[in-house]
Amino acid sequence: xxxxxxxxxxxxxxxxFTASRVNYLNVDFGVRSWLLTTDHxxxxxxxxxxxxxxFVLGGAFAVMIRLELMTPExxxxxxxxxxxxxxxxxxxxxxxxxxxxVPAVLGNFLVPIMIGAKDLAFPRxxxxxxxxxxxxxxxxxxAILAGGVDTGWTFYPPYSTRxxxxxVVATIVxxxxxxxxxxxxxxxxxxxxxxxxxxxxxxxxxxxxxWAMYAASLIMLLGTPVVAITLxxxxxxxxxxxxxxxxxxxxxxVLFQHMFWFYSHPAVYIMILPGMGVISEVVSCFSRxxxxxxxxxxxxxxxxxxxxxxVWGHHMFTSGESxxxxxxxxxxxxxVAIPSAIKVFNWTATLYKGSVLxxxxxxxxxxFIGLFTIGGLTGLMLAALGLDIHFHDTYFxxxxxxxxxxxxxxxxxxxxxxxxxxxxSGRMYPEGIxxxxxxxxxxxxxxxxxxxxxxxxxxxxxxxxxxADEFQILNVMSTAGASILGAGFFIPLLYFLWSLKYSPLAGxxxxxATGLEWQTPSPPPTFNFDKPPIVTDEPYAYAPKEDARVH
Amino acid sequence: MAGxxxxxxxxxxxxxxxxxxxxxxxxxxxxxxxxxxxxTDRPRAIHGSVPLEIVWTAIPLAISMxxxxxxxxxxxxxxxxxxxxxxxxxxxxxxxWKVQHPDGQREINExxxxxxxxxxxxxxxxxxxxxxxVPAFRIKNDVVPGRYSTVWFTATKPGTYHLFxxxxxxxxxxxxxxxxxxxxxxxxxxxxESRAEGSxxxxxxxxxxxxxxxxxxxxxxxxxxxxxxSLYRRPVQLKDGRTVVADENYLRESILSPGSKVVAGFEYxxxxxxxxxxxxxxxxxxxxxxxxAFIKSLRPGQTPTRVEESPPPAKLPAGESPxxxxx
Numbered sequence: 058x059x060x061x062x063x064x065x066x067x068x069x070x071x072x073x074f075t076a077s078r079v080n081y082l083n084v085d086f087g088v089r090s091w092l093l094t095t096d097h098x099x100x101x102x103x104x105x106x107x108x109x110x111x112f113v114l115g116g117a118f119a120v121m122i123r124l125e126l127m128t129p130e131x132x133x134x135x136x137x138x139x140x141x142x143x144x145x146x147x148x149x150x151x152x153x154x155x156x157x158x159v160p161a162v163l164g165n166f167l168v169p170i171m172i173g174a175k176d177l178a179f180p181r182x183x184x185x186x187x188x189x190x191x192x193x194x195x196x197x198x199x200a201i202l203a204g205g206v207d208t209g210w211t212f213y214p215p216y217s218t219r220x221x222x223x224x225v226v227a228t229i230v231x232x233x234x235x236x237x238x239x240x241x242x243x244x245x246x247x248x249x250x251x252x253x254x255x256x257x258x259x260x261x262x263x264x265x266x267x268w269a270m271y272a273a274s275l276i277m278l279l280g281t282p283v284v285a286i287t288l289x290x291x292x293x294x295x296x297x298x299x300x301x302x303x304x305x306x307x308x309x310x311v312l313f314q315h316m317f318w319f320y321s322h323p324a325v326y327i328m329i330l331p332g333m334g335v336i337s338e339v340v341s342c343f344s345r346x347x348x349x350x351x352x353x354x355x356x357x358x359x360x361x362x363x364x365x366x367x368v369w370g371h372h373m374f375t376s377g378e379s380x381x382x383x384x385x386x387x388x389x390x391x392x393v394a395i396p397s398a399i400k401v402f403n404w405t406a407t408l409y410k411g412s413v414l415x416x417x418x419x420x421x422x423x424x425f426i427g428l429f430t431i432g433g434l435t436g437l438m439l440a441a442l443g444l445d446i447h448f449h450d451t452y453f454x455x456x457x458x459x460x461x462x463x464x465x466x467x468x469x470x471x472x473x474x475x476x477x478x479x480x481x482s483g484r485m486y487p488e489g490i491x492x493x494x495x496x497x498x499x500x501x502x503x504x505x506x507x508x509x510x511x512x513x514x515x516x517x518x519x520x521x522x523x524x525a526d527e528f529q530i531l532n533v534m535s536t537a538g539a540s541i542l543g544a545g546f547f548i549p550l551l552y553f554l555w556s557l558k559y560s561p562l563a564g565x566x567x568x569x570a571t572g573l574e575w576q577t578p579s580p581p582p583t584f585n586f587d588k589p590p591i592v593t594d595e596p597y598a599y600a601p602k603e604d605a606r607v608h
Numbered sequence: 609m610a611g612x613x614x615x616x617x618x619x620x621x622x623x624x625x626x627x628x629x630x631x632x633x634x635x636x637x638x639x640x641x642x643x644x645x646x647x648t649d650r651p652r653a654i655h656g657s658v659p660l661e662i663v664w665t666a667i668p669l670a671i672s673m674x675x676x677x678x679x680x681x682x683x684x685x686x687x688x689x690x691x692x693x694x695x696x697x698x699x700x701x702x703x704x705w706k707v708q709h710p711d712g713q714r715e716i717n718e719x720x721x722x723x724x725x726x727x728x729x730x731x732x733x734x735x736x737x738x739x740x741x742v743p744a745f746r747i748k749n750d751v752v753p754g755r756y757s758t759v760w761f762t763a764t765k766p767g768t769y770h771l772f773x774x775x776x777x778x779x780x781x782x783x784x785x786x787x788x789x790x791x792x793x794x795x796x797x798x799x800x801e802s803r804a805e806g807s808x809x810x811x812x813x814x815x816x817x818x819x820x821x822x823x824x825x826x827x828x829x830x831x832x833x834x835x836x837x838s839l840y841r842r843p844v845q846l847k848d849g850r851t852v853v854a855d856e857n858y859l860r861e862s863i864l865s866p867g868s869k870v871v872a873g874f875e876y877x878x879x880x881x882x883x884x885x886x887x888x889x890x891x892x893x894x895x896x897x898x899x900x901a902f903i904k905s906l907r908p909g910q911t912p913t914r915v916e917e918s919p920p921p922a923k924l925p926a927g928e929s930p931x932x933x934x935x
Contacts, residue, residue, distance in 0.1 A: 131782075136779050136780060136782070136783075137779050140776075140778070140779065140781070207778070207779075209776045211776075213736075213737055213775070213776070215735070215736055215737075215753060216736040216737065216776070216777060216778060219736075220702070220735060220736050220778060221778065303753075304752075304753045304754025304755070305753065305754070305889060305890055305891075309754075310737055310752060310753065310754070311752065344642075344651075345644070345649065345650065345651055346651055346653060346654065347653045347654070347655055349654060349655075349656050349657075350655075350656035350657075350661050351655065351656065352656075353656070353661050374683075375739060375748050375749050375750050375774075376750045376752070377749070377750060377752065377755070377757045380683065380684055380687050383683060384680045384683070387676055387679060387680060387683075388676055388680075391672040391673065391675065391676045392672075394668070394672055395665060395668055395669055395672065398664070398665075398668040399661070399664065399665055399668075401631060402661075402664040403656075403661075405631055405634050405635055405638070406654075406660070408634075408635065408638035408639060408642060409638055409642070409654070410642055410651055410652070410654065411638070411642050411651050412642065412643075412644040412645075412649035412650070412651050413638065413639045413642050413643050413644060414643070414644040415639060415643075423635055423639070426631060426635055427628065427631065427632050427635070430627060430628050430631050430632075431624065431628055434620075434623065434624035434627060434628065435624060437620060437623075437624075437672060437675055438617070438620045438621075438624070440675075440676075440679070441616060441620060441675050441676070441678065441679030442679040442680050442682065442683030443612070443613055443616055443678070443679045443680075443681075443682025443683045443685075443686060444613060444616050444617055444620065444679055444682075445679075446613075446683070446686060446746065446747065446748050446749075447613055447617075447743070447746040447747075447748065449739075449748055449774070450739060450741070450748070450774040450775060450776075451743075451774070514617075515743065516741070516743020516744070516770060516772065518741060518772045518773070518774040518782075519776075520776040520781060520782075521781065521782035522781070522782045523782045523783065524782065525770060525785075597653075598653075599650070599651075599653065600650060600651065600652050600653035601650040601652075
C-alpha cells in the first residue's frame with residue numbers, strides 16, 4: 058500500500074475561520090437550554106452522550122464475559138452472574154447502542170440539514186423520544202441493580218415467563234418504553250423526508266444516507282410495535298399467569314419466537330442500513346466521484362427493508378418448523394443477500410478511476426466493506442438449511458453477527474462520526490492518532506471474532522459459562538483480541554474530547570464534499586441555514602463539468 | 609450425513625473466501641492506483657453501467673440459488689428418518705438428559721447406540737426449551753415442552769462424542785452436557801442385556817393398570833371410552849367434526865388434557881390424572897412416554913382385563929390413590 062496516499066495531508070483548516078459566530082452549540086450554555094431543547098442537533102448530542110455511556114457499559118459486560126471464557130472452568134464468575142452478563146451485554150448493545158447509534162445521533166443531526174430543512178417535522182416529539190430512551194434506560198439500570206436479568210436478550214419462554222428468577226418484568230418495561238423512542242424517531246424521519254425537502258430536492262437527488270435512513274425508519278415504525286407487544290405478553294404471562302407461551306398453561310413457546318423475530322430480524326436492518334448510508338457518503342466523498350449506480354443502491358435499501366420483514370423464520374430452523382416453511386424462509390433469506398451484495402460491488406466500483414484519499418473515515422469505510430462482506434457471506438452459511446442445523450446456536454452465529462454488527466455497523470458509526478465530526482463540533486480530529494486507533498480496532502476485532510467462527514464449527518454452543526477443554530486455545534485467542542479491541546475504543550473517546558478545545562477549526566467544508574450539510578457553517582446555526590437552500594443539481598456532483606454546486 | 613454437510617460447508621467457505629479476497633484486492637488496488645495525487649484532482653463522473661450491474665446482480669443470485677437448493681435438499685434428507693431406525697426417547701429437563709431405550713433401559717446424560725444403525729430420537733422437555741446437539745453428527749433439534757420433536761442420525765464410527773444442550777435454558781445450561789457412546793453392534797447388544805429392565809411398553813402397561821385406565825378403556829363394546837388397540841397413527845373422528853391422526857402429540861394431549869379433543873360418540877368424562885404431574889404442575893414426561901409406548905404396542909385382543917395384575921388399593925402407600933382425581 059502506498060504510504061504517499063495515507064500520509065497525504067488533510068486540507069488544512071484555513072485560519073480565516075473563527076468560532077465567534079453564533080451556532081447551535083454556543084447559542085446558550087444553560088442546562089435548561091440543553092434539557093428542554095427542541096433543536097435536532099442538540100438532541101443528537103444528548104443521544105451521543107447517552108449511547109456512548111451505554112456502549113462503555115455494554116463493553117464492560119463483554120470484558121467480563123471474555124475474562125470468564127479464558128478458562129474452561131467457571132472460575133471468575135458464578136453461572137448466574139455470567140448468564141446475566143451476556144444478557145445485559147446483548148440488551149445494552151442492541152437496544153441501547155446499535156439501534157439508536159447512527160439513526161439517533163448522526164440521523165438526528167444530519168437528516169434535516171441534508172434535506173435543507175430547519176429541523177425535523179416534530180421537534181418536540183424528537184425531544185420526547187430522547188426522554189423515553191432515558192426513562193427506559195433508567196428502568197433497565199434499576200433492573201440491573203436489583204439483580205439483573207438472565208434470560209438472554211431473546212427472552213425465550215417458558216424460561217422467561219416461568220423459570221427465570223430475575224428482573225424480567227422490569228427489564229421488559231424498560232425496553233417497552235425505549236421501543237417508543239425508536240418508533241417516534243422513525244416516524245419523525247419518515248414525515249420529515251416526505252414533507253420537508255428543500256425546493257428542487259427530488260427523491261432521486263437525495264443523498265443515499267437519507268435513502269438508507271428512510272428505509273430503516275420504515276422498519277422502526279412498522280416493526281418495533283410488534284416486539285413491544287410480544288414483550289408485553291411475556292410480562293402478562295409472568296405476572297398474571299395467562300397461558301400465551303407456556304404449554305403448561307395451554308400456550309405455545311414457538312409462537313413467541315415467531316413474534317420476537319418478526320421484529321428482531323428486521324431490527325438487524327435497522328442497525329445495518331444507516332451504516333450502509335454512511336459508507337455511501339464517505340466512499341463517494343473520498344473518491345471524489347458520484348456513487349456508482351445511485352438508483353440501484355437506493356432501491357437496494359428499500360428492497361432490504363421490504364424483504365427483511367419476510368425472513369424471520371431463519372432463526373427457527375431447528376425449532377420443528379415444517380420442512381416447507383423452512384424452505385421458503387431459506388429461499389427469501391438468500392434473496393435478501395442480493396441487495397447487500399449489489400451495494401458492496403457498487404462501492405468498490407465507485408473507487409474505480411476516482412481520486413482516493415485514505416482519511417480515517419475512508420479507512421473505516423474500507424473496514425466496513427471487508428468485514429461486512431465476511432459477515433454477509435457467513436450469513437449465507439446460516440441461511441443454507443442443512444448447514445444451519447449444525448451452526449445454529451453455536452459461536453459461529455456469535456461471530457457472524459459480530460462481523461455484521463461490529464465489523465459492519467460500529468465501523469460505519471465510527472467512520473460517520475469522524476466524517477461529520479468537523480460539522481458537529483466545528484473542529485477537526487487528530488488524523489494521525491485516529492488512523493492508528495482505526496488499525497488497532499480493526500486488528501483487535503478480527504482477533505476477537507475470527508477464532509469464534511472456528512469455535513462454532515467445532516461445535517461450541519453459545520451462552521456457555523463453562524466449556525470442553527479442547528476449546529480453550531481459541532477462547533484465549535479471542536480474549537486476547539478483545540483486550541486489544543477494548544483498548545482501541547478508548548482512543549477515539551479521548552481524542553474526540555481533546556479536539557473540542559485544542560484541534561484546529563474545520564470550516565464549513567473541510568473534505569470538499571457535496572451535500573447540503575457542507576454548505577452551511579460548522580457548527581451550523583440553530584436553524585441550519587442562513588438562507589433556505591434551493592437544490593438545482595444531482596447528488597454527488599464531484600466531476601468538473603457538473604461542478605455547479607448548490608447555492 | 610456429516611460428510612454431506614461438510615461438503616456444503618466447503619463449497620460455501622470457498623465462495624466466502626473468493627468474494628472476500630476479490631473485494632479486498634479490488635478495494636486496495638483501486639485505493640493505490642487511483643490515489644489522490646493533487647488536491648485539484650477532479651475525476652470524471654461514472655454514473656453506473658447497466659450491463660455491469662446486471663452481471664453483479666445475476667451472479668450472486670445464481671450462486672445463492674445453488675446454495676439454497678443444495679442446503680434445502682440436505683435438510684429434506686435430514687428431516688426424514690429411515691423406516692428401520694430404532695426409536696429412543698429423550699426427555700430434557702433443567703439440567704440433564706434422560707434417555708429411555710425401547711426395551712426399557714434408562715440412562716442419564718449418556719446415549720449408547722450401535723454403529724451403522726439409524727437411530728431416531730423422540731424428544732420432549734419437562735420445563736423450558738432445550739436443544740439436542742451432537743456436533744460430530746452435525747445434528748441439532750430443539751426440545752420443546754408440550755410437543756414431541758424428532759432428530760435422527762446414523763453413527764459411522766465407534767467412539768464417544770459430545771452431546772450439548774444448545775438452547776439456553778438457565779443457570780447450568782453449560783452443564784447440561786453428556787456423551788453419545790457409539791458401540792459395535794455386538795458390544796451394544798451386550799450393553800443392552802446387562803441393563804435389561806423390561807420394555808418401555810411393559811412399564812407402560814403397569815402404569816396403565818395402576819392408574820386404572822382400563823376401567824373405561826376396556827376392549828369391550830360397551831366401553832365408556834375409545835378402544836385403544838391399533839389406534840396409533842390411525843385417523844380419529846372427533847366430536848366437533850374434525851378428523852385428526854392419532855400420533856404421539858395427539859395421544860399425549862389426550863392423556864394430559866383429556867377434554868381438548870374428545871372422540872366422536874363419547875362424552876368428556878375422563879379426569880385429569882394428577883399422578884402424571886409433578887408438584888409444580890409440570891407433566892411427568894417419562895411416565896407419559898411409557899403410556900405412549902404401551903398404547904403404540906397394543907394389538908387387537910391385547911387390552912388387559914381389569915383384574916389382571918392390578919394391585920389391590922390396600923397395598924398402595926397412603927396418599928397415593930389409585931383412583932382418578934375428581935374430574
